Amino acid sequence: MPPDSLQSELERERALIGKLVADRYYVEALIGKGGMGAVYRGEQVKLRKRVAIKVLQPNAERLPQMVERFEREAIAGAHIEHPNVASAIDFGRLDDGSYYLVTQFVEGISLGKEMARGPMPVLRALRVAQQVASALVAVHAKGIVHRDLKPENLLLDASERIKLIDFGLSKVRLDLLSPQTQATTKNDGALTTAGMVFGTVAYMPPEITLGMDAVDARGDLYALGIILYEMLSGRRPFESSDVVSHFKHQRLEEPPPISVRAPTVNVPAPVQAVVMRLIQRSPTDRYQTAAEALAAIESVIVGLERAPASGPALTPVDDDAAGELPTRVPPGASSFTAFKARTGTQVPKWALAVVGVVSVALGCALVLLLRSKDDARHHTKEAHSDEEESESSSTRSKTRTTASATTSEAPVSSAAPTSSAPSTANTEDVEALKERMRKASNKKSWVTAANALLSLSEIEPIAEDKSIRSTIVAVVAGIAFEPNHPSTERIFELFEKKSGTAGLDVLYEVAVSRGATKAGQRAEVILKKPDVRERATPALRIALEFREASCEKKRGLLERAASEGDLRVLMQLQALRGAKCPSKKDPCCFREDGPTADAIEALKTRLHAN
Structure with missing residues (x-):
């Protein structure tokens, strides 16, 4: 973004602080910003109630799909009153034409940040999943499919209550929410274009390859299963290095049980059975409703709470079972069937029970609040340490380069090694930098993460390392929100000009997965350059x-x-x-x-x- 435009945007964002919105919402502070707009902490002056105010960028009118999605998020949010969903309160336009959305203010951390600490105790993970499933029962009862369920869209407060946020990618049937829209609604509420896929890849169901319209309520249950799998084990069933590999594994392989991915973690067999049912490749093999999933989760919670603390893991038995399950797995069997055969666990009746659909009012969404709060906190508190760490990394890298050059000029003795493999010191530095980049990315300390990535690029062709591709994409997307920092230009130059075709593949992934964000738009511009197209592979x-x-x-x-x-x-x-x-x-x-x-x-x- 040009400096003048950036300055204008900053001035506009600050100008709202201390002002009244719609004569009733006092804007206290800017708590975050993202690709679509900014989020403020505010107060409903008459009710003395804390609120969050999200304001869409003024130029969003040039992206009608974004405006429509924002408006539907507000409409859906107005129809919810559920303890595990952050409700929408108001919606309108400012004097400059910008759209605003007022939502319930949630004080907490993202579930993703909590999960980064490692596997959770089984009962705690189940109680989180129970709350999410309860929210989905209410959401789906109104014909809404969230389609972007992930740890970052689940807020955890001090009392361990979960709040589901961000319905910006949801599929909404407006005609089912209000009689007023029945005569005017002309489509089924889908907000996606043919061929377009939005959302976070790690939690998308396999059917997403057919487009967003192919994802129904069972896609949300798949995402819940991946989240529960990760809470219990500290890992996801598929941790591919890039989008292409991820979808390939999803479509061609059965998800591995937790006992295979994390053998040192002790998860009772009934709990694993619920998880595996949720994450089946085929939607028809999953629980068919959120109510079914909720019943299964609640049943294992009751079973575990009643089990003796020092006793063996509880294994429910089907009263109608005519003997043991076969230990051999039939060819073509699903991983759910394979899991039962390997563990000798019967599918309990409670896991298949269907409870009545709960009819409650619905609502949604608090977008970017937590992520933006994390950004603001880390940018202010860690900016100095970011620079110190990056300078230290750069110094170490330059020292290695100088030492290498000095060594190459010295006479080679007969005992000198002829291998071109990296030294042990370099290998240790590479792993340390990768770990620093991962940790900084998880904390949204984008400057630290970017500088670690730049230091890595001086040691090895980082763009070709698919084991950390998802982290690289996150760093590129994150540093784009620091347009005036020198590392930003260096990062985009690295992948445009200095990383070969692998660097262009990274930019493509940024463009596809980050959409209308600053990083996505910049990647699109780079990939349209004629000289870049000439250097791209035929496949790209x-x-x-x-x-x-x-x-x-x-x-x-x-x-x-x-x-x-x-x-x-x-x-x-x-x-x-x-x-x-x-x-x-x-x-x-x-x-x-x-x-x-x-x-x-x-x-x-x-x-x-x-």
């Missing part, structure tokens, strides 16, 4: 061209997509194929398009062969 070029092409031009790219594309193009093709069509004559209708189906099959065949 066709992924970019296909993504940018109009519906009619996409048809002309199908042959190249099949012959040059990779999983990135396959995801786009499948999303087009699965998108709903307002009319078969619509040029963007690919649902029954023969050439598109042929291209998908040809690309699948080629990818499997490789």
